[in-house]
Amino acid sequence: MSRMRVDQELCILCGQCVEACPFNGVELRADTIEFTDSCRLCRVCIKACPVNAIWLEKAEPVDTVDKGQYKGVLVFAEQRQGRVQPVTYELIGKGLELAGELGEEVVVFLAGSNAASEADALLYYGVDRVYLYDHPALERFRIEPYTALMVDLVNQIKPNIILMGATPVGRSLAPRVAARLRTGLTADCTFLDVKPNGDLVQTRPAFGGDVMAQIITPRHRPQMATVRHKVMPMAEKVSKPHGEVVSCNVDERLLRSGIEILGFKPYQAVSSITDAEVIIAAGRGIGKPDGLDLLGELAALLGGVVGVTRPLVEQGWADYTRQIGMSGRTVRPKLYIACGISGAIQHVAGMRGSDVIFAINTDPAAPIFDAAHYGLVGDLYEIVPAMIDALKKGGGADAVFQTG
Ligand SMILES: Cc1cc2nc3c(=O)[nH]c(=O)nc-3n(C[C@H](O)[C@H](O)[C@H](O)COP(=O)(O)OP(=O)(O)OC[C@H]3O[C@@H](n4cnc5c(N)ncnc54)[C@H](O)[C@@H]3O)c2cc1C
Incomplete structure (x- = not known):
């Protein structure tokens, strides 16, 4: 294993390596410098040492298996x-x-x-x-x-x-x-x-x-x-x-198991955004929690569910199980409608595999349009009600996209 080494004769115990270490991996003892288990071999101490007393002793790589x-x-x-x-x-x-x-x-x-x-x-x-x-x-x-x-x-x-x-x-x-x-x-x-x-x-x-x-x-x-x-x-x-x-x-x-099962409650299958074929995803652009009801209406008409970006979960507007993205769920629906979502990489990581991505955003430069197959620049509070109206009048998805 590689490890940091100190030439204790060169070392002047100035403590600059201790100060510089971001991991508290170096300690100044009575008359020596010691590296602790917190050392990450980042080499910051080598650069900080004014007398070049520290170096990294590299272990030779060895194959441990055939x-x-x-x-x-x-x-x-x-x-x-x-x-x-x-x-x-x-x-x-x-x-x-x-x-x-x-x-x-x-x-x-x-x-x-x-x-x-x-x-x-x-x-x-x-x-x-x-x-x-x-x-x-x-x-x-x-x-x-x-x-x-x-x-x-x-x-x-x-x-x-x-x-x-x-x-x-x-x-x-x-x-x-x-x-x-x-x-x-x-x-x-x-x-x-x-x-x-x-x-x-x-x-x-x-x-x-x-x-x-x-x-x-x-x-x-x-x-x-x-x-x-x-x-x-x-x-x-x-x-x-x-x-x-x-x-x-x-x-x-x-x-054999050391765990004793005292009881068992069957798993209740709940509709999960991971399995949904249509997702209407809400971003911070909805501006208010009521916006989720509007998107829920569109989702119901398209047989889908509502997903959200992380800020909505952080604001307590939606449950974490609805969050899509790197720290939430990964989804692959047939249709993903992003409403008021900027398209941050952490969000896109969780939805880029969707078959068809349709984005609605007031900002024509929003990165979500790079991930989307189709997009509309405009206010979701004008576009989504128009889509709902079109669906209610009949004509299915075709009517919706003609509306756009
Ligand atoms: C470690 C880490 C993990 C993360 N994980 C995730 C994750 O799993 N999922 C996730 O989503 N984010 C995640 N994030 C957060 C991510 O970086 C973004 O901050 C977040 O995705 C932005 O959410 P948003 O698009 O809803 O909001 P914003 O970036 O604020 O975008 C709002 C968009 O709405 C548009 N808009 C405003 N009003 C309207 C309107 N009336 N009509 C139409 N458009 C409108 C705006 O033009 C804007 O583009 C993570 C961040 C970090 C650091």
Whole structure:
């Protein structure tokens, strides 16, 4: 591991490195300078030292695994109440693409109870193998058994890449699996690619979305990434699956859990903006909370739901579950109507995959028009009521766009 070093003979104990360090990673002791665990190797202290007493001792990079042993893509199939969740098919789609570039296989881990039919259904998405762990104790997601079984499978089949949804389940499971396997994990990826040598290039927003960071895990295997729902397209269904379901023996020792379930309340499906086909999105341009009622009326007529930008959540006008963007939900509806939204990168990151984006904004220079397929420059309080009128009179969406 690289570390900061000090030549204690050159050091004049002036404390300038301590002052300069942004992480409180340097301490001035009685007659020495010491680096603490907070040091981030940022090298600010090197520049601050007036006598050049500090330097960075770089560790030689070493491969900790034989990368050649690791092949293929393993997708974690998330099931809820016995149904495989849509994010799984999106991961399979990306997995097939990555594995195709390397000429390798895509396999799936599925744990559940009476899950054979779901395992068979997964084959229709073109995967090579579904490893099925079928046991009453696996009916619902339980972190310890799921982690133990997944790690056990990974140790047996040695995949090069593991993909999981960035859902509450995936976000809980992925770090535990990564820690047990002592490998890297990149959360919330928005794009994935693979180099010819098998290194996964994991792209995700960083520094508040100002930068798209590309992260690789060059010295560890497997490489693990979580991906948000709706960021990637689903795998196409195939008419004749070629894969097979492998029924795995569930070792009772791996089902042990220190967590006792005292009760269980079934998940109540609520209409989520993530699954909506039409979204009318409100931005700060609505100016007042009542504006949401107007947009709600338009949404109801188009069979859609209302989403919002972050400022509306911050002002308490809407619930966080309605927020679209980098720190909210990612959506991919067929139609996205942005009303009074400027088009900040953090918002666009959550809706740019929509099939058709239609923007209404008074400012012709608003960046939302760069993301939109269609746009109207004007006041939403004139345009939206006109759309509502047109829909009420009949004529559907065509009438609405003629109105514009
Ligand atoms: C780390 C981080 C994460 C973030 N995550 C998110 C996120 O997940 N989602 C998100 O949305 N934001 C997020 N943001 C905030 C983001 O940067 C923007 O501040 C936010 O998206 C702006 O929201 P807005 O477009 O509603 O408001 P504004 O930028 O204020 O835009 C309002 C727009 O309305 C137009 N307008 C005004 N009146 C009317 C009218 N009568 N008719 C039509 N148009 C009108 C204006 O011309 C303007 O373009 C994040 C920021 C940070 C730093």
